[in-house]
Amino acid sequence: MKLTVAITGINATDNPGPGITVARALRAHPDFKGRIVGLAYDTLDPGIYASEMIDDVFLIPYPSAGVEALQDRLRYINERVHLDVILPTLDSELPNFIASVKVLDELKIGHFMPTQEQLDLRSKQHLVELGERADLPVPKTKVVNDVSEIFEFKDLKYPVFVKGVFYGAIRATNINEAAAAFYATVAKWGLPVLIQEATHGDEIDVVAVGDGKGGLIGAVAMKKTFLTDKGKGWAGIAVRDPQALDATRRFVEATKWRGPFELEVMKDEATGEINVLEINPRFPAWCFLSAGAGANLPYACTLLAAGQSVNPEDYSTYEAGTMFVRIAIDQIVSLKDFQEIATTGELIRTLAKNPEL
Amino acid sequence: MNQPQERLKDLAVNDSGFVFDPYSGATFSTNAAGLKILAALKDGEPRANIATMLRDTFEVIEGENDIDRDIDEFVQLLKRNYVVDSDFTLE
Numbered sequence: 001m002k003l004t005v006a007i008t009g010i011n012a013t014d015n016p017g018p019g020i021t022v023a024r025a026l027r028a029h030p031d032f033k034g035r036i037v038g039l040a041y042d043t044l045d046p047g048i049y050a051s052e053m054i055d056d057v058f059l060i061p062y063p064s065a066g067v068e069a070l071q072d073r074l075r076y077i078n079e080r081v082h083l084d085v086i087l088p089t090l091d092s093e094l095p096n097f098i099a100s101v102k103v104l105d106e107l108k109i110g111h112f113m114p115t116q117e118q119l120d121l122r123s124k125q126h127l128v129e130l131g132e133r134a135d136l137p138v139p140k141t142k143v144v145n146d147v148s149e150i151f152e153f154k155d156l157k158y159p160v161f162v163k164g165v166f167y168g169a170i171r172a173t174n175i176n177e178a179a180a181a182f183y184a185t186v187a188k189w190g191l192p193v194l195i196q197e198a199t200h201g202d203e204i205d206v207v208a209v210g211d212g213k214g215g216l217i218g219a220v221a222m223k224k225t226f227l228t229d230k231g232k233g234w235a236g237i238a239v240r241d242p243q244a245l246d247a248t249r250r251f252v253e254a255t256k257w258r259g260p261f262e263l264e265v266m267k268d269e270a271t272g273e274i275n276v277l278e279i280n281p282r283f284p285a286w287c288f289l290s291a292g293a294g295a296n297l298p299y300a301c302t303l304l305a306a307g308q309s310v311n312p313e314d315y316s317t318y319e320a321g322t323m324f325v326r327i328a329i330d331q332i333v334s335l336k337d338f339q340e341i342a343t344t345g346e347l348i349r350t351l352a353k354n355p356e357l
Numbered sequence: 358m359n360q361p362q363e364r365l366k367d368l369a370v371n372d373s374g375f376v377f378d379p380y381s382g383a384t385f386s387t388n389a390a391g392l393k394i395l396a397a398l399k400d401g402e403p404r405a406n407i408a409t410m411l412r413d414t415f416e417v418i419e420g421e422n423d424i425d426r427d428i429d430e431f432v433q434l435l436k437r438n439y440v441v442d443s444d445f446t447l448e
Binding site: 202222223225237238239240241242269270320321 | 367369380439
C-alpha cells in the first residue's frame with residue numbers, strides 16, 4: 001500500500017504523544033510502503049528528528065490559533081506533498097480537525113475520526129451520561145465550576161481524584177485537599193473540573209477502533225506493569241480481560257464510535273467489577289503493542305481512512321502475554337535539520353531517501 | 358472429574374514452572390509439584406487422582422508429608438490470585 005500519511009502528536013517526550021508509535025506501527029506492517037509526514041507543533045518535538053519513522057515534517061499551528069489557521073496550513077502542506085490520509089492523535093487538536101472535515105474532503109485527504117457529538121459524549125464531564133447510555137459502570141463523578149460546589153457534595157466518598165477536562169488527576173483525601181487541587185487544576189487546564197470518587201483495583205487500558213456503525217474493528221487490552229512518576233505506563237502486558245473488552249464493545253455499540261480510542265477501566269480482581277474511568281478519543285502512546293501482539297490497529301485505521309475495506313476478523317485475535325518495555329534514547333540531530341525546521345517550518349527528506357515517492 | 362474453570366484452562370504454563378494468566382497479566386513461578394497439580398487441575402482430575410500422581414512422581418514419606426494438605430494449600434494460592442473462583446472446591 002503506497003499512501004502518504006500525515007500523523008500529528010510526534011512529541012515523544014516522557015509523556016509521549018502517540019504519533020511516533022502510530023508511525024512505527026505503520027512501518028511495521030509488511031504491506032505498508034508509503035510515506036509518513038509528521039505534523040509537529042514545536043521545533044524540538046523529538047519525532048521531527050526520527051528520520052527512520054518520519055519522512056517529512058511540517059510545523060502546524062497550535063489548536064488555540066483556530067480552525068482557519070489549521071486549514072490554511074493543511075492546504076499548503078497538501079500542495080507540497082499531496083496527502084492521502086491524515087491521522088490526528090491528540091485530544092486537544094481533534095475539535096479543529098473535526099471542524100475541518102469538509103476541507104479535508106475537498107482536498108481528498110482521507111480521515112477516520114469521530115463526530116463532534118461523539119467526541120462530546122465521551123468527554124469527562126459527560127462520563128456519567130455515557131455510562132447510563134451504554135450501560136457502563138462509571139465512578140461517581142461531579143462536574144465543578146466553582147470551588148464552593150465541592151463543599152456541597154455530601155454524598156461523595158473520599159479519596160477522590162480532581163481531574164482537568166483534558167488531562168491531569170490529583171488525588172485528594174478530604175475536602176480541603178480537593179479544594180486546593182481544584183485551584184491547581186483550574187490554573188493548568190481551566191474549567192470545568194471533575195471530582196471523581198477513587199475506585200479500587202488494577203487499571204486495564206484498551207486500545208480499539210470503532211467502525212462508525214456500532215461495530216468494533218479490533219481491540220487490544222493491556223495492563224501496565226511499570227509506571228513513571230507521572231503515572232504513565234513505561235511497561236505493560238497484553239491481557240485478555242473479558243470485562244474490559246466487553247465494556248469496549250458496549251461503548252462502540254452505544255456511540256457508533258468512528259475511529260481509534262482508548263478505554264481506561266479500573267478492575268477489582270476479587271469481585272470482577274469494573275469502572276470505566278475515561279475514554280480518550282485517539283490512539284494511546286502504547287498502541288504499538290497492538291501491532292506487536294498481532295492486531296495492528298493503526299494500520300487498520302489508515303486503511304479505513306483511505307476508504308479501503310477492513311475485515312474485523314483480521315484484527316479479532318492477539319497474543320495475550322506480549323509485553324512492551326519503553327526506552328528513552330538520545331537522538332543525534334544535525335544543526336542543518338534544526339535550522340531548516342526552525343526557519344522554514346518544514347523538513348523534506350523524502351526525495352533524498354526515496355526518489356520514487 | 359472436576360469441571361476445570363475457564364481461567365484455569367487458559368493459564369499458559371511452561372516446563373520450567375513459569376505461569377502466565379492471560380486474563381490478568383499476572384505471572385507466577387511454581388515448582389515441579391505445583392506444575393503437576395496445575396496440569397491435573399487443568400485436566401479436571403479429582404483430588405484422589407492428583408494425590409496418586411504426586412505419590413507416583415515424587416518421593417513421599419508417609420507420616421511426614423501430608424499430600425492432601427499440600428493440594429489444599431495450592432488451591433488456596435490459586436484462589437488468592439483469582440485463578441479459580443473463591444467457591445471452587447476440589448472433589
